[in-house]
Amino acid sequence: MSKLLTTLPDGKICDFIDQKIRNDTPEEYVRQNIERRLVLELGYLPEQIEVEYSIKQGSKTVRVDLAVFREGDQHNQENIWIIIECKKDSVTPSASKDGVEQLRSYMAACDNSEWGMWTNGKKKTVLRRIRTEEGIEYEEPNDIPSKDGNLEEVDRPTRDSLKNAVGDNLLFSFKICHDHIYVTDGLQKQPAFFELLKVIFCKIYDERNVRSPLEFYATALEKKSNDGRLTVFNRISKIFDAVKKQYPAIFDANDEIKLQPRSLAYIIGELQRYSFLSTNIDVKGKAYEELVGANLRGDRGEFFTPRNVQKMTIQMLDPKVTDKVLDQSCGTGGFLVIAMNEVIKKLKQQIEKQSGKAAEQSGVWSEVLNESIKETARSNFFGIDINPDLVKATKMNMVMNNDGSGNIFRQDSLLHPHQWEDSFRKQFAKALDVDPKSLRSENDLAHFDLIATNPPFGSKLPIKDQETLKQYQLGHVWREMETGWQPTDQLQTSAPPEILFIERCWQFLKPGGRMGIVLPDAILGAPGLIYVRYWMIKHCRIVASIDLHPDTFQPRNGTQTSVLILQKKTNEEINRRTMSDYEIFMAQVKAIGHDKRGNIVYRRNEEGEEILVPADPESIPLIERTATGEGTARPLPRQKVEDDDTDFVADEFIDWKKQVVLGW
Template sequence: MADTKVIVIPEGKICDYIDGKFRNDTPEEYVRQTVEKRLVNEHKYFPEQIRVEYTLQLGSRKPRADIVIFESKDTAQTQENIKIIIECKKETVDARNAKDGVEQLKSYMSACPNCEWGMWTNGRQKEVFRKYVNDKGQIDFMDYNDIPSADGNLEDINRPSRASLKNAYDDNLLFTFKTCHNHIYVNDGMQKQPAFFELLKVIFCKIEDERNIPKPLEFYATSEERSNPDGQLTVKKRISKIFERVKNKKKYRLIFDTNDEIKLSPRSLAYIVSELQKYSLLHTNIDIKGKAYEEIVGANLRGDRGEFFTPRNVMKMVVEMINPQVDEKVLDSSCGTGGFLVTAMTHVMSQLERDFAKELGVPRDKWDSDAENAFQDRVSDMAKVNYFGFDINPDLVKATKMNMVMNNDGSGNILQNNSLLPPHEWTEDFRTSLAESLGIDKSSIRNHSTIGFFDVIVTNPPFGSKIPIKDKDILEQFDLAHVWENDKDSNTWKMTDRLQSSVPPEILFVERCTQLLVPGGRMGIVLPDNILGAPGLGYIREWLIKNHRIIASVDLHVDTFQPRNGTQTSVLFLQKKTKEQKDAEEKSGTMADYNIFMAMVDKVGHDKRGNPIFKRDKEGNEILVPDTSSVLVLGKTGDGSRTVAHEQKRKVEDDQTSDVPPIFAEWKKREGLSW
């Protein structure tokens, strides 16, 4: 950052996305900034067309509209030339609010003679209106799906084509998911979990429709359909036909029953379809999809079994360090929402893309449709063969399948199972599915000594003293469930024949993951720090050293899992020793000598309340730097193409997780580790 121009942000302020002015950092401002980014990046308006906090003349009053958009960047920016008005409120303000609701927006639109469009949003609700003059010569308003984009094409608002589908940007997909879920929760009288699964069905329909190439898109609801009962029924019939196709696909039969149906009211379904239809869920950036999806899953399906989902930045760090390869089998034995698996698959897809581009001799942006389809087939084949997820919670299994479907269809090997049960007690369905996917005889899955199937494991097992394992049949599979005695003279531990009365699940998961690895396989596992440091748990550390090469330990900040859990954790990276390595050490009576990579992550990008933390200067002020990831365009050249004429700026999250993998990669080279 030595050559980067840095701008200091005053305390409690943010830098406006459109005009660069400092504004108060409030919940309402968060909503407005998200809308502003959508106007530029999705709707393709020039920032020069947009004004923020624009003063209107309403009789003797002079209120300020949150956002106004003019016909073009060259139009005189007077009240008469306003085309669109947008009002943004914080989440707690309802659309029916007498002072700050949609009636305020309509009064602003009425005062602007050429304003045809208006939008009101609080981040959870969104209302769009088109102004017209009715048969009585009075100003009236029609509900619409969305405001028009810069090109003014209204057909795409009502029925998007494949070419017009947009990739979601920043937090807009999260906003949309929240809006849809909230609509179901409020208007259909469903509790959070049922509301989530109804939304899940609609998302499946959306993805199925996008995959149904080359047929025209059927996932849509026009503004007219949305606004009347007959139209709403038409939408429900149309989407129900797509859902029938979804249910009839073999890979979805463990998610939906054959007699399952969409239980939403026609009115709610039409609204949700209209909100989702403009986006391409298949092609939106995986990080944006993952953040939106995993946040809404976590808000609605989080259980009481020590389930604290891993932050995305930590998952990315772990996957980059463990570095799964194209032909390796990857498992998350406590898959939760599927974040680790999607992150691992994304990492390998990048390798696959580079190899495929080299094979074709053509970069990705020059591939034709045949090459793109061939690549997607390779990705899908890889996902079906090499990616596995287990979870005891059937709702989370469904949620993980959905996450994998949104990210190149690796849903086939996400299975419900209590990973700690003795293998002979695994259900028949689970053993059959696992054996088929691995290409083995299921009769070979006999006990804890015969389940070493996976090259890489990345996982965050449930942990906590509130959910101990007491079942004798489970405990007797594990060395670490026995009582160990310490010889103080030699400072060594010896396992006895006696079982402990109860054991925290994370201890058993360490050993189960080792059992699931092939010899030489490696894992990255999130664990509470007491396993690595508590004096009474020294036997665990001795067992770890005997059975693994300890590759690395990364100490995470105490706020990593906040705001829901303040347990101090680390990520432990282990490589399972082969039988030959263990025999050689036992014969020589000495352990192999090697170095261990150690790191401490002091900053994880958020505080204990979950609020983002940004880098500051020496005086403690937040800073802005140029945003190279966002191309903001303001003008046109003579041939009509857009040109970059404005430098967008962004805050920098204070997060050290991205610093660790490149340092580890250099260390790994010096140590001669080939993976």
């Protein structure tokens, strides 16, 4: 474009390929993700792609959503190589006007169009047109080819050809697979999710098995016949046998893949192109956690924390390589995954410093790093949740995002230790390297340096069990005395779980340990809960209080919440008669990146126009060809940026912390 855009009118987007202004619609959302995939995953040059390209179809003129040409070909109807049709998710492939038959008719009108793809973000059909002596035939390959047109890579990818997912394309693939299982195998949402989980584990195991060629694939020929589908099923079942041996805590020895061979072959074909190990953590995290949330969200106050809030909290807590980290209501494991990846960055820096470039180039560096990651996950990362399905989901999240599943256990972490299941007590003690007999009461739990958590909260989940309540000062009735608030011997008739979780987290922390906890604002302001605030001030240093935006947990929950960063005092500090003044970092998140319906909200200028900013310099550059054929890098197009204050809050806190002595 001749003019460099810096803002966008309301309800508009700047096209990734041609940078024209278009309406921001559900169909456009699908197309923009496909455009990014063509360039950033499959390697096409923007100059090879035309958006809303007009073609003649008989006596009428129609427009195809995306037309892709071979590099160097003149852009005309005869030279179109790939036609892509993008629809909103409510349009089905069988739709009379907008379905796959429309794509076939467009391909028929373009003599040399070999490939076609139809997608609505939840379903996808790929067509390859082949000329035979009998006439035109259509195959249904796994995918369209990369820029070099390598058909073998489409059928059976090599390690070198695996792609890193960009945008929401991995989320698209997960939805496509889940919906296919739901429809084809007749499974309900939750069982369908766990069958997909087995397949994802097989994919990751296969990627990690670097001494052998990739076995996680299904060719187009195999997908066409029953024998071929059975071949795929047997091949993946062998991988799953190895998965069960490696992860006995997740899968039983008699577990099997319960998908029909036809369904399994389709899913393998959809997922095989991606590298699950090297795709960006935020891309994987968003895709996986959205899938988990859609299928495993229960009725126990499980409102999973948005990733930006998790990331802000972890950055503020600043996990060290040696820290023992816990989330005792871990949900999908987002806090643990983000903390683990922060630690992995520091491990890389340590190993680079110790080993030097020669070790990195010889491959020793990556082996040392992988062993360090496994050992760190095994020794230092812990998650507990009462929901057995979420325990599995967390283990999967940890495996997918790093090289260790950590120590993820099913248990009600509010229970008195003598009520814990014996198997949990033994496993937990073994992971902590302590004697199980030493975990006798609430006073024996202080083994962790860092806790990041969002406990379930709400009046629908009151804790009434007296054995549970008696472990906590906050489980007792409090009275205001001349010397301040004091707990009495009388137990509450019931207590909200979030209040007890504050004290349980404190019990799990070592003196000087720190926690980031998401709490409803009532705890920080309701007159009837002043005793809770008194307990926190007495037992913890209040390091920071972050008032979250009212829409943080929307669209499912409108509870006003805050993140508290607390540091556990030593016994000496708790027993002091007087308390020294200290600074508390306080901030308000005025923008959370989405509205109350869950739609993304972008940053705007004073006139209300959405702002376009330069792309992240770490993003993959686009390649521009010169007349001599040499490549020169040019930046990605300017893009909208989510209206989200959490990064700013974390940065401000880190600057503030440099001026304040916290001991971490």
